[in-house]
Amino acid sequence: MSDVEKSSSDDPDGPPADQSLLPPASSESSGSPVPSWAPAPPPAPPGPPVDNSFWHRLAAGVVVLAVIAAATGAGLGWSLARSISSHTPTAQVTQPSTQSESPLQPAVPGTGGSLNAQAIAAKVDPAIVDINTVVGSGQAAGTGMIISSDGQILTNNHVVDGSTSIQVTIAGRSQRYSAHVVGAARSSDIAVIKVDGVSGLPTVSFASSSSVNVGDPIVALGNALGQGGTPDVSQGTVTALDQTITASEGGGKSEQLSGMIQSDATIYPGDSGGPLVNASGQVIGMITAGNVQGFRSSASNVNYAIASDTLLSVANQIRSGQASAGIIYGQVGYIGVNVETIDANSAAQLGLNVSSGALVRSVVSGSPAAAAGITRNSVITSVGGATVTGTDSLGTAIRAHKPGERVSVTWVNQSGTHSGTVTLGGVNP
Secondary structure, three states: OOEEEEOOOOOOOOOOOOOOOOOOOOOOOOOOOOOOOOOOOOOOOOOOOOOHHHHHOOOOOOOEOEOHHHHHHHOEEEEEEEEEEOOOOOOOOOOOOOOOOOOOOOOOOOOOOOHHHHHHHHHHHHEEEEEEEEEOOOOEEEEEEEEEOOOOEEEOOHHHOOOOEEEEEOOOOOOOEEEEEEEEEEEOOEEEEEEEEOOOOOOEEEEEEOOOOOOOOEEEEOOHOOOOOEEEEEEEEEEEEEEEEEEEEEEEEEEEEEEEEEOOEEOOOOOOOOOOOOOOOOOEEEEEEEEEHHHHHHOOEEEEEHHHHHHHHHHHHHHHOOOOOOOEEOEEEEEEEEEEEEHHHHHHHOOOOOOOEEEEEEEEOHHHHHHHHHOOOOEEEEEEEEEOHHHHHHHHHHHOOOOOEEEEEEEEEEEEEEEEEEEEEOOOO
16 A cells, blocks of 8 residues: 655645645646656647646545655655545535436456457547546646446546536547536545537446456556547556555545556556556546656556446446435535645744634635635634634535535734635535
């Protein structure tokens, strides 16, 4: 089991501690050398840039682990593609009425044999989509798999987490489609999104992950580096089963993904949400995490996929609209701040008379927080009457309310204590 630590972003104030508070902006590459084992990356994308922070930001679901020693530029670690939040939402948000859906079922596993990567790609490609999101002031990219002919798409939660807009490109169709989140299970990093107004779409076929063995040949497909177009194809083998990764933001907050399939296919940022398929072209997992050397490496040939049996169980629960403390339906509230936990000693150094709270490192222009007058180096101490002692309790307090709801906020800065009312914005969970 490997420990993971969330790395810092290009923002000198550090990344947001909770993606529901501030959708992270995209990061530019710092130019760290690509490890010697990494193949040449695909050509640079002509369209919206992939969020390269994707690989080291645990996106409220899971995925590229950044090296624990990344701050010193050394070491080898698991790179996660999502940001982590250790709390469980206290209220579900905007649960839509859903029509009865036929549960997804695995097909009879293929008989194996030799693997033809190009033949598999030709079979699976039509059911793979590119996902592009607006996240804060930046953009990010990922991959999805079509699971219903009317536009339901399976992807990682971290691919859409914190986004204010989701655009999907479907193979063979010239236009981009807007999509919305049906539901997301943050702890398992699985989300189902929906494109409206489409029909007759091809879908992926699943095989039970219980049929997978170490040494099985596999193919990984995805939107490598967010370049769009025909999915990138990488061939490899299953190298381990039932793997567990521990992802940590520090401060005692951590989260695990278990039952993962490990393979040696080469993956890139943007591949998250793409399929890991067997020799028969059946999905046995969803690409989720990679192991990288250095802080900004772009490729990984030690990677992890969420097993198909887990995917099917969670996706069917989301599609049924079944109430669950682990699933969020629709958007969650956000106020638009980048925060970190602060104690009395640190607050005193900033000239603030407060024992604890969430220190505001930056405020999104035009956000609810900005409209209320909350500024950088303020400390938020309560939201909606709930005491805020740090980033976790701030996220919990905000997620107890729906987007559009008006809630009271109290904060402290060098001029004293202030109170105001904000109208919560909405982002995808």
